[in-house]
Amino acid sequence: MRRLFGPEEEAFRSEVRAFLADWADLDAYLCHGPKWPRVAALFRALGARGWLSLAWPKAHGGLGLPPSYEYVLWDEAAYARAARNPLLTIVARTLLRAGSDEQRARWLPPIRAGEVHFALGYSEPEAGSDLASLRTRAVRRGDRYVVDGDKCWQSYAGHVDQLWLLARTGEAGSRGAGLSLFLVDRESPGLTLTPLPTLDGDALWACRFDGVEVPAERRVGPEHGAWRLMAEALADERHIQFPAGRLRRDLAELAAWLRETGRERDPVVRREFAELAVQVREAEVLALRVVELTQAGRSAVAEAAANKVFHTELCQEIARRAFAWGGPESLVVGARVQQLWRQSLWETIGGGTSEVMRGVVARQALGLGGRN
Amino acid sequence: MIAALELDAERAAVRDAVAAWCRDTEAAAFAPGRWRELAGLGVLAVGADGASGARELVASCEALGAAAAAGPLVETFVALRLLPDAERERVVAGEALVALGEPPLIAFAPRAQVFIELAGGRAYLAHPRGPVVPLDTLAGDPWGRVELARERELPGLAEALAAGRLAGAALLAAAGRRALELAAAHARARKQFGRAIGEFQAVAHPLAAAWIRVLAAEMLARAAAHDADAGDAGAAGLCASAWLSARRAALEAAARAHQSFGAVGITLEGPLFGLTRRIRQWASLALDEAGAHAAAAAAAGLA
Numbered sequence: 001m002r003r004l005f006g007p008e009e010e011a012f013r014s015e016v017r018a019f020l021a022d023w024a025d026l027d028a029y030l031c032h033g034p035k036w037p038r039v040a041a042l043f044r045a046l047g048a049r050g051w052l053s054l055a056w057p058k059a060h061g062g063l064g065l066p067p068s069y070e071y072v073l074w075d076e077a078a079y080a081r082a083a084r085n086p087l088l089t090i091v092a093r094t095l096l097r098a099g100s101d102e103q104r105a106r107w108l109p110p111i112r113a114g115e116v117h118f119a120l121g122y123s124e125p126e127a128g129s130d131l132a133s134l135r136t137r138a139v140r141r142g143d144r145y146v147v148d149g150d151k152c153w154q155s156y157a158g159h160v161d162q163l164w165l166l167a168r169t170g171e172a173g174s175r176g177a178g179l180s181l182f183l184v185d186r187e188s189p190g191l192t193l194t195p196l197p198t199l200d201g202d203a204l205w206a207c208r209f210d211g212v213e214v215p216a217e218r219r220v221g222p223e224h225g226a227w228r229l230m231a232e233a234l235a236d237e238r239h240i241q242f243p244a245g246r247l248r249r250d251l252a253e254l255a256a257w258l259r260e261t262g263r264e265r266d267p268v269v270r271r272e273f274a275e276l277a278v279q280v281r282e283a284e285v286l287a288l289r290v291v292e293l294t295q296a297g298r299s300a301v302a303e304a305a306a307n308k309v310f311h312t313e314l315c316q317e318i319a320r321r322a323f324a325w326g327g328p329e330s331l332v333v334g335a336r337v338q339q340l341w342r343q344s345l346w347e348t349i350g351g352g353t354s355e356v357m358r359g360v361v362a363r364q365a366l367g368l369g370g371r372n
Numbered sequence: 373m374i375a376a377l378e379l380d381a382e383r384a385a386v387r388d389a390v391a392a393w394c395r396d397t398e399a400a401a402f403a404p405g406r407w408r409e410l411a412g413l414g415v416l417a418v419g420a421d422g423a424s425g426a427r428e429l430v431a432s433c434e435a436l437g438a439a440a441a442a443g444p445l446v447e448t449f450v451a452l453r454l455l456p457d458a459e460r461e462r463v464v465a466g467e468a469l470v471a472l473g474e475p476p477l478i479a480f481a482p483r484a485q486v487f488i489e490l491a492g493g494r495a496y497l498a499h500p501r502g503p504v505v506p507l508d509t510l511a512g513d514p515w516g517r518v519e520l521a522r523e524r525e526l527p528g529l530a531e532a533l534a535a536g537r538l539a540g541a542a543l544l545a546a547a548g549r550r551a552l553e554l555a556a557a558h559a560r561a562r563k564q565f566g567r568a569i570g571e572f573q574a575v576a577h578p579l580a581a582a583w584i585r586v587l588a589a590e591m592l593a594r595a596a597a598h599d600a601d602a603g604d605a606g607a608a609g610l611c612a613s614a615w616l617s618a619r620r621a622a623l624e625a626a627a628r629a630h631q632s633f634g635a636v637g638i639t640l641e642g643p644l645f646g647l648t649r650r651i652r653q654w655a656s657l658a659l660d661e662a663g664a665h666a667a668a669a670a671a672a673g674l675a
Contacts, residue, residue, distance in 0.1 A: 003602045004376050004595060068373035255673035264674055274665035277672035278613045282588035289377050289591050296375065306584040359573065361580040366556040368570035368579060 004288055005068065013072045019049070020080040029081040029246060030343045033202040036159040039083050040117065046073075047114030052088070060096060060104065061112050070240050071291045078245030085240050087156070091118050091164050093236040094181065094229050098221035107183070119157035121165035121184070121207060125150055129356050131166070132176040132227070136209060138167035145169070145182065145219065147212040155350070157205035158193050161186055165214075166230070169223050176227035183218045200343040238304035239294040241351065242311040244284035250318045251280050253336055257322070261329070269325050276318055283311050302364035305357040312347035313354060319344050376598035377591050383431040390415060390432045394439035400646050402442035402513060404469075404483070410443065411466025419535065420452035420464055426600035426607075429535065430542040430593050437546030440650040442513060444480045446657055447472040449539045451488055453532035454495050459486055471518075474658050481516035482506040489520045490658060495529045496522040511653035534608040537615035537659050538600065541593040544618035547651045548586040548625035554643055555579055555629035562634075575632055582628040585621035592617050609671045612664035622651045 005013070023042055028035045046052050054069045056062020063069075074085045092111045095104055110116040127134035136149025147167055157163065163184040170178020184191070190212040195203040221229045258264040258273065286307040293300035319340035323330045330337040348354045362368040379387060393399070393413060397406055410416065415432045419425030429449065436445060451470040452460055462468035463486060471484030474491060481487070481504045489498045498520040505517045556579060559570030569575045596610035604610075626648040630637045637644045669675075 003599045003604050004374050006374060009373060066373065251672050258674065270669055270674060271665055273672070273674055274669040275616075277668040277674075278616045280672065281610070281613045281668075282585075282592055282617050285377065285591040285595050286584075286588050288595070289587070292373060292375050292377050295373055296378075303587070306587055309581075310584055310588065355573075355577070358577045358580040361583060362570075362573075362576035365583050366552065366570075366576070366579055367560055368556055368576035369573070 005072065009068055009072055012069055013076060016051075016073055016076045017080075019045075020076060020082050023082045024080060026083065027081045028083050029078055030339060031200050031202045032083065032156060033159065036156070040114070040159075042083055043086055043088075043114035043117070045114070047112055050112070052086075052114050053092070053112040056092070056096065056112070060108055067239050067294045068291055071243060071287070074240045075243035075245040075287075078243050079249045080245075081249060085237075086114075087118050087120055087160075087164070088114075088116065089240070090120070090233045090237055091162075091183075093233045094220055097232055098225075098229050100217075102217065103183075103220060116162060117156070117160040118162045118164045118183075119154045119160045119205070121151045121154060121157070121163040121167075123151065123153045125152045128153070129353055132179070134166065134168060134179070135172075136165075136167045138165075138169050138180060138182060138214065140169070140216070140223075143216050145214045145216060147182070147184070147209040147214055149209050151207035151209070152204075153196075153350075154205045154207055157186070157207055158195055158203065163191075163207065166226055174224070178224050179226040180223050181220045181226040181229060182214050183220060184212065184214055188212045188214070199345060200339065235294075235300075238300050238307075239287075239291040241304070242283075242287060242307050244280065244287045244311070247280045247283050247311065247314060247318070250315055250340060251276060254318060254322055257337065258325070261326070263325055266325075272321055272325075276314075276321060279310075279314050279317070283307070283314050286310055302361050305352075305360035305364070308352060309348075309354050309357045309361070312344070315340070315344040315347055374598070377594050379427075379431055379434075379594070383427050386428050387431040387435045389413065390435035391438065394435055394441060399436070399439045399441040400650070407443050407469065408466035410441075411464065416448055416452065416466065417464045419449075420460060424601040424603075426535070426538060426597035427594075429539055430597040433539045433542035434546040434590075437543035437654075438550040440547060440550075440647045442511075442650075444470050444472070444484075445543065446536045446540045446654070446659070447479060447488075450532045450536035450659075451486065453535050454488060454526040454528055455486070455497070459497075462486070471516075475520045476517040477507070477515065478518060479509075479513060479515050479657075481518045482514045487518075487520055488526065489522060490529075490660075493529070493660070493663070495526040495532070496520075497524055497526055498522045509653065511649045513653065530608060533659060533663075534600070534611040536657075537664065538593060538596055538611040540654060540657060540659060541589060541596070541611070541614035541618035544615075544622035544651060544654050545586055545589040545593055547647055547654070548582070548618070548622035549590065551622075551625045551629040551644065551647050551651070552579055552583050552586060554647070555632040558636075558643075559632050569632070578628045579632060582621070582625040585617075586625050589614065589618035589621040606671065609667040612667045613671075615659060616661075616664050616668065619655045623655055626651045 028039050053062040054065045058064040088111050124134050138145040138147045165182040165184045169180040190210040192208040194206040197203050290300045290304050322337040418428045448470045468485040470486045471478045471481040472488040487498045489496045501519040501521045507515045509515045592614040596614045600607040636642045
């Protein structure tokens with residue numbers, strides 16, 4: 001399937017691999033939090049090479065390359081278990097589309113350099129899949145907004161510099177038409193972050209906003225205009241959200257483990273492993289289809305949702321099969337099999353549940369479903 | 373990036389031409405005259421002379437699969453990569469029909485003029501040792517039981533199997549997609565409890581799940597075809613994976629489509645049976661399943 005990339009992209013892949021060889025010990029893809037200082041160092045190193053702005057327009061300091069280069073980078077980073085694509089890219093895309101000149105001048109250079117990081121402040125205790133029902137309010141008072149409310153389940157919030165906050169600026173009941181986006185300093189008075197330790201050794205965070213003052217110039221895009229910006233940013237990011245490198249690595253580690261333990265000789269195991277291998281290829285081609293459509297400037301809504309469902313359910317399936325084959329050995333804390341199981345449980349929830357994604361596919365590809 | 377997962381204009385034209393022929397004829401029922409017409413379109417000849425043509429093969433098979441086209445399609449694509457020139461020319465022209473498989477039960481044996489036996493990972497040109505006992509099968513094709521006498525071994529089975537698996541993958545994926553299109557159209561139109569049944573997630577989500585698998589299978593077949601035409605060493609393994617993928621996807625699509633259609637889906641003259649029985653029959657072709665699994669495992673590090 002590597003034949004689907006051209007010689008320039010393959011040369012870039014080689015360059016990425018050589019770079020990542022120095023980060024082979026990082027092993028942070030499955031769990032960023034405890035290793036955050038070194039993860040941040042990796043992002044700075046990526047930024048120094050211009051690789052955090054591969055597909056940005058040259059006018060904004062990017063390299064102006066096609067989206068396929070971004071896929072190659074994050075696919076290799078996933079295979080190397082180095083790190084996931086950081087959330088800063090969503091912020092950057094939105095600023096490029098809708099930020100003011102001052103905001104771009106203030107934020108794009110440090111984003112490009114990997115010197116500033118963001119956590120998405122979207123979900124709330126009562127607003128998960130139904131994000132348009134969120135209640136955290138931002139009320140305009142003169143040259144600033146005052147934010148009150150509770151956010152929950154934020155990834156990396158305790159480590160990053162800024163929160164990318166989605167808050168209600170419209171009337172209660174205004175749903176998606178009453179939401180705005182803000183850049184909120186993590187050190188803001190009145191903002192309290194509480195870790196919620198998770199099964200994988202990382203943590204999600206609860207974020208309490210108690211009269212947090214946010215300067216008006218930190219609102220990105222028009223007031224009440226967040227919904228469209230979020231959709232557009234998502235479209236820009238679809239091709240790098242779930243690169244297949246993670247699955248290839250899961251499978252490679254599983255193969256090594258089967259060889260080490262002698263389980264590879266079991267014909268049932270071999271058959272089931274082959275079925276997983278076919279599915280990893282399916283996941284890869286689904287991911288590449290999203291890249292291809294994105295590169296062509298075509299909609300990839302259904303395909304991206306399909307890729308998300310397939311990728312995330314497959315990484316869980318790989319972990320479950322490994323448990324089934326490994327028996328008691330897979331229960332030993334520290335075994336990679338167990339880490340895969342613990343971590344992969346989150347994948348079908350974060351970033352849009354499988355149920356929501358199937359709903360997207362049903363609507364977009366088959367014209368089915370009763371809700372938008 | 374090479375946009376290989378999208379059919380280019382040339383291959384899309386091939387697919388559309390074959391699809392137009394399928395619409396204008398009763399492609400789903402076998403008839404010798406129609407088979408010769410198909411041969412006349414040049415569909416059987418694609419890649420048969422050893423030249424590249426995997427993408428044309430996939431494009432043609434996408435159209436034939438959506439139409440549940442009858443005839444020993446996969447068997448012919450395999451045979452044409454095994455046969456000596458004289459036999460190959462007759463098959464390419466649609467003048468000789470191929471029966472290929474593991475005896476005694478072989479598809480199209482009662483109508484065939486060319487017999488190829490598959491056994492132990494080898495292929496043999498053969499002829500009937502005695503009379504062929506005709507049998508009806510699920511898809512209505514003429515099958516038969518026959519004992520074969522081997523004439524000589526035919527080299528090149530690995531390459532031929534790769535082409536057969538690729539064709540099978542494209543046929544199955546396209547048929548699965550068509551089944552889902554029909555089921556979705558039904559779910560949008562059929563009302564129960566005062567609304568279209570497709571508005572219920574219990575109906576919509578299983579169809580969506582099947583659509584995802586079919587999409588993956590389609591894309592895998594196209595990627596395999598691209599790699600095959602590029603001469604990539606891993607292309608044969610990818611063809612094997614594509615076949616396994618499409619088999620699973622199409623069978624799931626067929627099952628989901630039947631469930632969505634309800635009672636009308638199980639009527640003999642209903643909208644679905646002609647397609648789903650063909651899916652079941654194509655999914656049962658003997659293309660060395662164990663070998664395909666072994667290839668997939670080996671490519672992932674379990675040799």
